[in-house]
Amino acid sequence: MAIYSTSDFRNGLKVMIDGSPCAMVDVDFVKPGKGQAFCRVKYRNLLTGRVNEKTWKSGESIEGADVMDTDMEYLYTDGEHWHFMNPETYEQIEADASALGDTAKWIKGQEKCVVTLWNDNPIAVEPPNFVELAVIETDPGVRGDTSGGGGKPATLEGGAVVRVPLFIDVGELLKVDARTGEYVSRVKQ
Amino acid sequence: MVTSANLAWRPTASLSVMQLRAQLMARIRHYFAEQQVLEVETPILQQAGNTDPMIDNLQCSYGAHGVLEQGYYLQTSPEYAMKRLLAAGSGPIYQVCKVFRDGESGRRHSPEFTLLEWYRPGFDLYALMDEVEELVSRLMALDDGAVRITYTDLFQHFIGVDPIQDEVTLLRNHALKFGITVSEQSDERDFWLDLLLSHIIEPELKTLGRLVFVYDYPATQAALAQINADGLAERFELYLDGVELANGYYELADGDEQRRRFVNDNNRRRSLGKSQVPIDESLLMALNAGLPGSAGVALGLDRLLMCLSKTTSLEEVLTFPIGCRT
Numbered sequence: 001m002a003i004y005s006t007s008d009f010r011n012g013l014k015v016m017i018d019g020s021p022c023a024m025v026d027v028d029f030v031k032p033g034k035g036q037a038f039c040r041v042k043y044r045n046l047l048t049g050r051v052n053e054k055t056w057k058s059g060e061s062i063e064g065a066d067v068m069d070t071d072m073e074y075l076y077t078d079g080e081h082w083h084f085m086n087p088e089t090y091e092q093i094e095a096d097a098s099a100l101g102d103t104a105k106w107i108k109g110q111e112k113c114v115v116t117l118w119n120d121n122p123i124a125v126e127p128p129n130f131v132e133l134a135v136i137e138t139d140p141g142v143r144g145d146t147s148g149g150g151g152k153p154a155t156l157e158g159g160a161v162v163r164v165p166l167f168i169d170v171g172e173l174l175k176v177d178a179r180t181g182e183y184v185s186r187v188k189q
Numbered sequence: 190m191v192t193s194a195n196l197a198w199r200p201t202a203s204l205s206v207m208q209l210r211a212q213l214m215a216r217i218r219h220y221f222a223e224q225q226v227l228e229v230e231t232p233i234l235q236q237a238g239n240t241d242p243m244i245d246n247l248q249c250s251y252g253a254h255g256v257l258e259q260g261y262y263l264q265t266s267p268e269y270a271m272k273r274l275l276a277a278g279s280g281p282i283y284q285v286c287k288v289f290r291d292g293e294s295g296r297r298h299s300p301e302f303t304l305l306e307w308y309r310p311g312f313d314l315y316a317l318m319d320e321v322e323e324l325v326s327r328l329m330a331l332d333d334g335a336v337r338i339t340y341t342d343l344f345q346h347f348i349g350v351d352p353i354q355d356e357v358t359l360l361r362n363h364a365l366k367f368g369i370t371v372s373e374q375s376d377e378r379d380f381w382l383d384l385l386l387s388h389i390i391e392p393e394l395k396t397l398g399r400l401v402f403v404y405d406y407p408a409t410q411a412a413l414a415q416i417n418a419d420g421l422a423e424r425f426e427l428y429l430d431g432v433e434l435a436n437g438y439y440e441l442a443d444g445d446e447q448r449r450r451f452v453n454d455n456n457r458r459r460s461l462g463k464s465q466v467p468i469d470e471s472l473l474m475a476l477n478a479g480l481p482g483s484a485g486v487a488l489g490l491d492r493l494l495m496c497l498s499k500t501t502s503l504e505e506v507l508t509f510p511i512g513c514r515t
Contacts, residue, residue, distance in 0.1 A: 007292055029295025032391070033426050033436050034243055034412050035383035037293065038371075054370045055388065057380075058292060062372075 002064040006039040006056050014046070014067040017054065021046045021065035021118045029058070046116060046123055049101070065118060072115045074107045082107075082125070084115055095122035103127045105158040106178040127178040132187050133157050134173050141169035151183075200508040206498045207508065213328060213494060214285065217305060220324055226281040226307060231270030233287060237469035238262035240454035241412065242461055245291035247300070262466075263289035266487055267306055268413065269472040272440065275308055275483055276475035283307035285490065296502040297432060297492060299510055308485040314423045314439040317484035318402050321427060321435060325400060325488075329429070329497060335400035340421075343403050344382075347390045352382050353407055360385065379409055395431035402427055413447070414438035427488075429496050437486035444476035 004015060013024045026042035037058035044051050046067060056062070072084040072093070081094035082104065095115065097104065099122045106127040107113065116124040138154035154164040154174075162176055164183045173187040200207075221228065238246040239262070247263040264270075267284050274282055288304050309317055322335045344352040348363050360381035364371065369388050375381070394401055404425040406414070411422035415438070423439035441447055451468045458465060494506045504510045 007294075027295075029293065029298050030387040030391075031243075031293065031298065032383050032386040033433060034241060034410065035386070036243060036380055038384065038387060040388070052370070053368075054372065055384070056372045057375075060372055 001066055003061045004064055005061045006058050009039050009041060009056075014065040015043075016063045016065045017043060017045075020048075021067050021123065023067070025051060031058070046118065047098075049124075067116060067118050067123075070115050070117055072113055074109055074111045074113050076109055077104075084113065084122070084125075093117075093122055095125055099123050100125050103178075105156075105160040106131045106133070106176075108133065108158055129177065129179055130175055130184065131178045132173055132175055133160070135164070135168060135170050138164065138168060138170055142166040201504045201510055202506050202508050206494065206500070206506050209498055210490075210494050210506070213490065213497065216328060217285070217324075217490075220327070221283050221307070224281070226283050226309075227279060229271065229274060229279065229282045229284050230286070231264075231267050231274070231284065233264050233289075234261040235264050235269070235469075236261065236467070237269070237471070238466040239265040240451045240458070240466045240468065241265075242454055242457040242463065245463070246466065247289045247291045265290050266304060268485070268487070269469045271306060271308055271485070272472060272480060273475040275310060276478050276480045281307070281309050296504075297495075299491065299503050299507060301511060302503070303490040304487050305490050306485065306487040308440075308483050310481040310483045312484040314404065314425060314437065314484050317437055317439075317486055318404070318425055321437065321486055321488070322400060322402070325427070325429070325434070325493070328493065331400065333399045335402055335427075336397070337402045337404065339405040340403055340407065341405065343390060344385070347393050348385055350385075352378075357381060364388075379407070382407070382410075391428070391431045391433070393431070394428050398430070400427060400429055411441075411450075412438070413441050413450075415441050425486075432492050432496060433489075434492055434496070435486050435488040437484060440480065440483045440485050442476055442480040442482065444473045447476055448473055 004013060009024060009027045011024055011027055015022055022043040022045050024041050024043050028040045029037065030040050031037040039056045039058055042051055042053050070086065073087050075083040075085055081096055082100055083092060083094050085092045103125045111128050111131060113128065114126040115122050133156040135154045136157050139152050151163045151165055153161050154168055155161050156174065160181065162181055162183050164174065173189055175184040175187050176182065177184055218228065244265050246265060249261055249263065251259045251261060266288050267286050271282060271284060283306065285303065285305050287301055289301050291300060293300055341352055344350050350360060350363055357376055357378050360378065364381060364384055367389050369384065371384060402425050406422040406424040408416050408420055408422055411424060414422045414424040417423050425437045426433055427435040455465050491503050491506050495503060498506060500506060
C-alpha cells in the first residue's frame with residue numbers, strides 16, 4: 001500500500017489513522033513564524049462516520065488505506081446480511097448492519113448503491129440520492145388538500161418516517177430524497 | 190460547455206484584488222520614498238542557502254550542459270544580501286521581492302511569495318515596531334493602536350503557562366487539555382510552543398481586530414536576532430486577525446556568533462535527516478567588516494493583501510498559485 005507524506009495530504013485522501021481507514025476532509029498547513037511546520041487534518045473515520053482532528057509534524061508519513069467506492073446493485077437481505085452485486089462482473093458481496101447503518105431503511109431491492117470496500121470488505125453503503133418507497137402507515141388522506149401546508153408523518157416500507165402532505169394515503173408509492181429524508185413527490189404506478 | 194476543467198487557465202485572484210495589489214505596491218513605494226529609504230534589488234539565486242532547520246530551500250542549477258555547472262538556492266529571504274549592503278554603507282534600504290520555501294503550501298502558505306523587507310540602521314527593535322505599526326495602520330486604514338505583548342505574557346494569557354520556565358511535560362499536557370491530538374510526542378520545548386501558538390493562540394488572535402506585536406522571544410527562537418541582557422531574543426512578530434504578517438529583529442552583528450548559529454543549524458539539520466546547507470561566507474565577512482546597529486523586518490505582502498481584501502486564503506490574492514492542495 002502507498003505511503004503518503006504530509007506534502008501529499010489532500011482532501012479526500014484515504015489513509016490509515018490509528019488502525020482505521022479514514023478520509024481526509026480538511027487539510028491545512030500551519031507554521032508559526034520560523035517554527036515547526038504542522039499538517040492539521042480533519043478526517044472522517046470510514047468505519048464509524050465520526051469526524052476527528054489530528055496534527056502531523058511536516059515531513060511525517062502515514063500508510064494509505066486500500067479503500068474503493070464501487071457502484072453496486074442491491075439484491076436482497078436475509079435479515080443478517082445485505083447482498084449486493086457488481087453489475088459489470090456479477091460478483092456478489094454481503095454487507096452487515098454496521099456497514100449499512102441508516103441506509104438499510106432506504107433500500108428495498110434493485111437500487112444502485114455506492115459500496116465502500118476496504119481490503120475488499122464492505123464498510124459503508126450509500127443509497128441513491130432518490131428512492132421510491134411505499135407508505136405502510138399514515139393518518140387517512142384528506143381529499144382535495146393539495147396545499148402541502150402542515151403535513152403529517154408517514155412510515156415507509158423499510159421503516160423510515162418522513163413528513164408527507166395530508167393527501168397521501170397508505171399504499172401510495174413516494175419519491176423521497178434519501179440524503180435529507182424529505183418527501184419529493186408521488187410516483188404514478 | 191463551461192466546466193471547471195476548461196476554466197483552469199484563469200487567474201484565481203479577482204481583478205479587484207489585482208488592482209488592490211497594485212495600489213498597495215504604489216503606496217509602499219511612496220511611503221519609503223517619503224522616509225528616504227532606498228529601494229534595492231539583490232539576486233534571487235544564491236550560492237549559499239538558508240541553514241534554518243525549519244526552512245527548506247528550493248534549488249536549481251545554472252549551466253547544466255557544461256562542466257562548470259553551478260548549483261543555486263532560490264532565496265528564502267533577501268536578508269543575507271541586504272546585510273551585505275548595510276555593511277557596505279547603504280544606509281536605510283528596502284526591497285520587494287519573491288522568495289521561495291519548499292513544502293510550504295496551505296491557506297496561508299505558498300512556496301513562492303512576495304516579501305517586503307527593510308532595514309533601519311540606528312533603530313532599535315521598539316523604534317522599528319513603531320514604524321511597522323505606522324506603515325501597516327496606514328495601508329490597512331486601522332485607527333486603533335497596536336497591542337504589544339511579550340511572548341511569555343501571550344502564553345500566560347491564552348494558555349496559562351510560562352513558555353520559558355514551565356516543564357515541557359506541562360506544555361504537552363496543556364496541548365492535550367485543549368484537545369489537540371498530535372502524531373509525535375516530542376520532548377522539545379519549541380515543538381510544543383509552536384504547536385500551542387499555531388493551534389490555540391493564533392486562532393484566538395483572530396477576534397481582536399487590532400495589530401498585535403509579540404516580542405521578547407525565547408533565545409532558542411532567535412534565528413538572526415541579538416540576545417538581550419535578559420537572555421531573550423530581540424525579535425518581534427506582527428499579527429493581524431490571527432495572521433502572522435511580519436517578523437523583525439534587532440540584527441545580530443557578531444560574525445563569530447553568527448557562524449556558531451549557522452553551524453548549530455546544520456548540526457540540527459543533520460539530526461533531522463535534512464541536507465547540509467553551505468554557510469554564507471560573504472555575509473560573515475560583511476559582519477566582521479562591521480554591520481551598523483540595525484533593526485530589520487520582513488513583511489508578507491500576499492498575506493497583507495489577504496487581510497486588506499478580506500479574503501481567507503492566499504489563492505484568492507495570487508494570480509496563478511502553485512503547489513496548492515485544493
